[in-house]
Amino acid sequence: MHQLTIAEIIRGLRDRQFSSVEITSHLLERIQQLDSHYNSFITVTGEQALQQAAAADARLAQGDAPALCGVPIAHKDIFCTTGVRTSCGSKMLDNFVPPYDATVVDNFLHAGAVSLGKTNMDEFAMGSSNESSFYGAVKNPWDPERIPGGSSGGSAAAVAAQLVPGTTASDTGGSIRQPAAMTGTTGLKPTYGRVSRWGMIAFASSLDQGGPIARSAEDAALMLSVMAGPDKKDSTCLDRPTQDYSAHLNDSIAGLKIGVPAEYFGKGLDPEVGARVQEALKAYQKLGAELVEISLPHSKLAVPAYYVIAPAEASANLSRFDGVRYGYRCENPADLRDLYMRSRGEGFGEEVKRRILVGSYALSAGYYDAYYNKAQQVRRLIKQDFVDAFQKVDVIMGPTAPNPAFKLGEKNADPVAMYLEDIYTIATNLAGLPGMSLPCGFAHGLPVGLQIIGNYLDEARMLNVAHQYQLATDWHQQTAPVTTPAAQ
Numbered sequence: 001m002h003q004l005t006i007a008e009i010i011r012g013l014r015d016r017q018f019s020s021v022e023i024t025s026h027l028l029e030r031i032q033q034l035d036s037h038y039n040s041f042i043t044v045t046g047e048q049a050l051q052q053a054a055a056a057d058a059r060l061a062q063g064d065a066p067a068l069c070g071v072p073i074a075h076k077d078i079f080c081t082t083g084v085r086t087s088c089g090s091k092m093l094d095n096f097v098p099p100y101d102a103t104v105v106d107n108f109l110h111a112g113a114v115s116l117g118k119t120n121m122d123e124f125a126m127g128s129s130n131e132s133s134f135y136g137a138v139k140n141p142w143d144p145e146r147i148p149g150g151s152s153g154g155s156a157a158a159v160a161a162q163l164v165p166g167t168t169a170s171d172t173g174g175s176i177r178q179p180a181a182m183t184g185t186t187g188l189k190p191t192y193g194r195v196s197r198w199g200m201i202a203f204a205s206s207l208d209q210g211g212p213i214a215r216s217a218e219d220a221a222l223m224l225s226v227m228a229g230p231d232k233k234d235s236t237c238l239d240r241p242t243q244d245y246s247a248h249l250n251d252s253i254a255g256l257k258i259g260v261p262a263e264y265f266g267k268g269l270d271p272e273v274g275a276r277v278q279e280a281l282k283a284y285q286k287l288g289a290e291l292v293e294i295s296l297p298h299s300k301l302a303v304p305a306y307y308v309i310a311p312a313e314a315s316a317n318l319s320r321f322d323g324v325r326y327g328y329r330c331e332n333p334a335d336l337r338d339l340y341m342r343s344r345g346e347g348f349g350e351e352v353k354r355r356i357l358v359g360s361y362a363l364s365a366g367y368y369d370a371y372y373n374k375a376q377q378v379r380r381l382i383k384q385d386f387v388d389a390f391q392k393v394d395v396i397m398g399p400t401a402p403n404p405a406f407k408l409g410e411k412n413a414d415p416v417a418m419y420l421e422d423i424y425t426i427a428t429n430l431a432g433l434p435g436m437s438l439p440c441g442f443a444h445g446l447p448v449g450l451q452i453i454g455n456y457l458d459e460a461r462m463l464n465v466a467h468q469y470q471l472a473t474d475w476h477q478q479t480a481p482v483t484t485p486a487a488q
């Protein structure tokens, strides 16, 4: 049953081939048997899941089943869940049990989905390898000696290991797409503001966006249809009606204009990864698409601009974790200053502290114009590159990440090497555009991701373009060898 996609589960449940309790129990058992090898879950909510599944079965029997009724999913541990610890991968929130649900969580509850628990992630979503989690690194199901990507590494690994057919995730600079690429899964970061951020713990508020990771574009469309939509509780959430993202999956893509940016195929790209992406582009030509060479001239400025803007916003967002209101509090503080200093010093990990320091520096008087303002100006130029490109093309394609999954520990000593993992994904966040990653083959025996960047609010087309490729190829159906993971 664990091989089934969300679309297949929906059909199976409605045709009474199995019940939600049956598939939920099966996946919970699988998590129990296998996840010690991957560490993709921080919290498994077995009892609650079985209750939700039983309720879903009752609704299915009555014939009033909403879209995802009885379908098991899991949430990245960045989304607040009533009564269930929401740690954001940090010691700081190890004891945080929210009294409310994030809008995304609520949307899935309304759609009848069953949540199996909360998935592992880099601490406060800062990282590209899922090694900065307080709960330990996540292992890539394709090779447990390698990273699954980050920050949504747990969400991606859980789907790749077939512990759950779909997960929620979030993407600030690549955190949905890069782990999807590393694990051979399909991930989608929507247009900024398409999915509510209410109850999704903030990292960099002008960049953060929730989205799904699943096994196919068809499943990602089903999940996005549930996740997306206006939300009065989030003023940055777009006030546009949501769409049925499955409606256009089968449209022909003959005549589609695909922009291929020269900048995404230069130095730093693993040649094997580049070759797989070129093959995917050829497959699109066979489907009737036309390749158009484009240029995104400010691409090389995306990583430096992001690593000023994101830490600046993070330093402000994370100031709320002070040991006073909620979260970690140090033992026996001598006075208020000691309480602040030790609670934050002991509660946050290395990478989070690095970002708070960088961000506070960039925002400080005297440096604000030189760094933060400058980065915002660069951001504008990057956005304009895309606006110009979309005058000529319908979608843009390139690699998701410059290399396949690397070894655990390989880039830990070099933050800049880690930051360069997002070299092809970050610009999309700075511009607020939607992007996807889908599997397009293997390099050095590991999955490679093809990135599709869409125009603003063009998620339906992006999904159509991805689905047509997945009808013609079977890369997304290849599964990780769930056999003898390396000893811990």
Ligand SMILES: NC(=O)C[C@H](N)C(=O)O
Residues within 6 Å of the ligand: 125, 126, 127, 128, 150, 151, 170, 171, 172, 173, 174, 175, 176, 203, 310, 422
């Ligand atoms: N959150 C993200 O999108 C991940 C990005 N690699 C970062 O560390 O900021």
